[in-house]
Amino acid sequence: SQQGEEDPQALSIQEGENATMNCSYKTSINNLQWYRQNSGRGLVHLILIRSNEREKHSGRLRVTLDTSKKSSSLLITASRAADTASYFCATVLPSNDYKLSFGAGTTVTVRA
Amino acid sequence: KAGVTQTPRYLIKTRGQQVTLSCSPISGHRSVSWYQQTPGQGLQFLFEYFSETQRNKGNFPGRFSGRQFSNSRSEMNVSTLELGDSALYLCASSLSGGVQYFGPGTRLLVL
Numbered sequence: 001s002q003q004g005e006e007d008p009q010a011l012s013i014q015e016g017e018n019a020t021m022n023c024s025y026k027t028s029i030n031n032l033q034w035y036r037q038n039s040g041r042g043l044v045h046l047i048l049i050r051s052n053e054r055e056k057h058s059g060r061l062r063v064t065l066d067t068s069k070k071s072s073s074l075l076i077t078a079s080r081a082a083d084t085a086s087y088f089c090a091t092v093l094p095s096n097d098y099k100l101s102f103g104a105g106t107t108v109t110v111r112a
Numbered sequence: 113k114a115g116v117t118q119t120p121r122y123l124i125k126t127r128g129q130q131v132t133l134s135c136s137p138i139s140g141h142r143s144v145s146w147y148q149q150t151p152g153q154g155l156q157f158l159f160e161y162f163s164e165t166q167r168n169k170g171n172f173p174g175r176f177s178g179r180q181f182s183n184s185r186s187e188m189n190v191s192t193l194e195l196g197d198s199a200l201y202l203c204a205s206s207l208s209g210g211v212q213y214f215g216p217g218t219r220l221l222v223l
Contacts, residue, residue, distance in 0.1 A: 040217075
């Protein structure tokens with residue numbers, strides 16, 4: 001079974017709007033990572049947040065982590081057409097820092 | 113630095129055949145992981161190699177195997193192919209844990 005579950009499964013927004021997606025997981029983690037995938041290609045790493053961090057920013061991306069609720073969120077601000085992609089959260093367990101356990105992903109469509 | 117490369121990019125095989133996929137990691141990266149992506153099961157971890165040693169294996173049958181060479185290049189092999197093995201196979205490299213850098217994938221179709 002997958003460690004992470006993402007919500008929503010799909011999201012359609014207008015260019016310039018913000019997009020928020022959530023990830024919940026089941027067990028304690030070492031870190032949580034977000035990846036983007038365009039049209040069935042390879043995954044691109046977006047951001048890594050460690051279990052002792054609560055929030056991280058990278059450009060237009062903001063990630064939060066709530067370990068008490070075992071959840072994370074990814075916010076993309078001022079979305080662009082190029083942000084159209086699938087977004088995956090992946091958890092890394094303390095005992096196994098080289099294995100990513102992925103959620104099912106959120107498909108984001110940004111309309112021009 | 114060149115990114116992770118995977119060959120071939122596309123492959124069509126028939127049931128019962130075997131297939132070998134290749135992955136060249138980013139220079140200096142010693143960890144190589146393999147993942148299978150299907151519409152039904154999503155992204156699933158196959159195995160990870162570090163310095164030619166398999167450190168962990170996912171929940172896949174023994175038909176799935178891999179190896180890593182001294183130059184960190186890795187191959188995975190699937191024997192006795194089944195229709196359900198049709199998938200995008202992704203390879204990722206890292207220094208040792210942490211952020212993984214993915215290749216473009218090999219899309220395998222089993223007929």
